[in-house]
Amino acid sequence: VPWLATAARLLLGVVFVVAGVLKLPDPAAAVRAVRAYRLLPEALVGPVAFGLPVVEIAVGLALLIGVFVRVAALVTALLLVVYIVGVGSAWARGLQIDCGCFGGGGQVAAADTAYPAEVLRDIGLLLVALALARWPRSRLALGGHPFPEKELSRAR
Amino acid sequence: VPAETKSGAKRAAARKRIEEKRAAEAAARARAERRRRTVIGSVVAAVLVVVAIVAVIVVQSSRNSTNPNALVPANTADSGNVIVVGSATAPVTVDMYEDFQCPNCKAFEDTNATTLASLVAAGTVQLHYHGMAFLDTSANDKYSTRALNAAAAVVAQAGPTAFQAFHDLLYANQPAEGGSGLTDDQLVAYAQQAGASGEVVEQAIRDLSYGDWVKNVTDQASKDGVTGTPTVLVDGTKLTDLSNAGLTQAITAAQGG
Numbered sequence: 001v002p003w004l005a006t007a008a009r010l011l012l013g014v015v016f017v018v019a020g021v022l023k024l025p026d027p028a029a030a031v032r033a034v035r036a037y038r039l040l041p042e043a044l045v046g047p048v049a050f051g052l053p054v055v056e057i058a059v060g061l062a063l064l065i066g067v068f069v070r071v072a073a074l075v076t077a078l079l080l081v082v083y084i085v086g087v088g089s090a091w092a093r094g095l096q097i098d099c100g101c102f103g104g105g106g107q108v109a110a111a112d113t114a115y116p117a118e119v120l121r122d123i124g125l126l127l128v129a130l131a132l133a134r135w136p137r138s139r140l141a142l143g144g145h146p147f148p149e150k151e152l153s154r155a156r
Numbered sequence: 157v158p159a160e161t162k163s164g165a166k167r168a169a170a171r172k173r174i175e176e177k178r179a180a181e182a183a184a185r186a187r188a189e190r191r192r193r194t195v196i197g198s199v200v201a202a203v204l205v206v207v208a209i210v211a212v213i214v215v216q217s218s219r220n221s222t223n224p225n226a227l228v229p230a231n232t233a234d235s236g237n238v239i240v241v242g243s244a245t246a247p248v249t250v251d252m253y254e255d256f257q258c259p260n261c262k263a264f265e266d267t268n269a270t271t272l273a274s275l276v277a278a279g280t281v282q283l284h285y286h287g288m289a290f291l292d293t294s295a296n297d298k299y300s301t302r303a304l305n306a307a308a309a310v311v312a313q314a315g316p317t318a319f320q321a322f323h324d325l326l327y328a329n330q331p332a333e334g335g336s337g338l339t340d341d342q343l344v345a346y347a348q349q350a351g352a353s354g355e356v357v358e359q360a361i362r363d364l365s366y367g368d369w370v371k372n373v374t375d376q377a378s379k380d381g382v383t384g385t386p387t388v389l390v391d392g393t394k395l396t397d398l399s400n401a402g403l404t405q406a407i408t409a410a411q412g413g
Contacts, residue, residue, distance in 0.1 A: 024212075024216075027216040027217075027219045027220035028220050028290075028371070028374070028375070029290065030216070031220060031375075031378070032290065032378045032383065035378050035379070035383070036378075036383040038381070042379070046213070046216075046217055046220070047213055049216075050212055050213040050216035050217065050220075051209045051212065051213050053212070054205070054208050054209045054212045055205070055209065058205045058208065062201075067197075067201075068197075068198065068201060071198075095383075096384070097383055097384075143197075
């Protein structure tokens, strides 16, 4: 289980850090991507477009180095639920947008929407995040309880 | 001897109890210390994250802010956001949101430009061009922005008719997406061909004089709810069938109503 948890941490960490970093270079595109969902009032579009990537990078880094793993996993799960709801609602309302999950975003041709794949991917990640929140102890983590060491000494 | 042993055993037991108690106290202290460190660590981390969020929001907002004093090209309408082609008395308005680098826009233009031109000439349709520039890449040297900036220079210098000619030239000669885009020299040449020549136009094209305006109209299009190109509105209703038949049908229907 500890090595599985490590794998989960690395997977989620890399996905979230990459997703966050890719949203930073083009602030105008980030704003358009958030606006394209047509869910938020204009005053909130900017803060969400600019703040969300920071949260993604923060929880991603926490997962990668292994501190506050349970909290980070829960925040990750929460974000994923928000994304699933957002993409699902865009799908249900017949909007033709790219999710903007890894930068980009905005409208695409009907043939280029990828809602099922986007939702499935997010649900998969959500399951991983929930499992990690349930069993957060892992190898190669900087913080957390000294669970692996205890097991090691017992093994010796 | 037995008494001594007994008292010795008692003493050993007492010592053991004391040791156990001390160990438990030490463990409790260690736990408390760990908890204290965790709390401090959590607070520091939370503060850092909040500071980072605020800082990034501020920085990105300033990077994304558009210049309210942007140079607006002359011969435009609606606070400079729209370039109007055709008669003011035309019964049908067609709004078009396009990016000069967008292949689907070229496809739409290839299919419908002739039809629209004849409807404009007949006084049936007034075209409202809304520029957008969101397909800038380093490979095309920000071609979306440079092309729309050049179009602004053309309309400012020579009016909507020249703009229409320049617009048609750019779509007829659209560079491949992912390619290097047209050069400024080519843009200047097409502007000249469209009827906008002279040093002022050339300088505006090379200096990106309407760069802030390009940002503003792109932002405005996004606020209009347009999230992609081409977006075509016939009398305010979004056209879903972008074929020639679809466009003609929608315009005829709008004319009837």
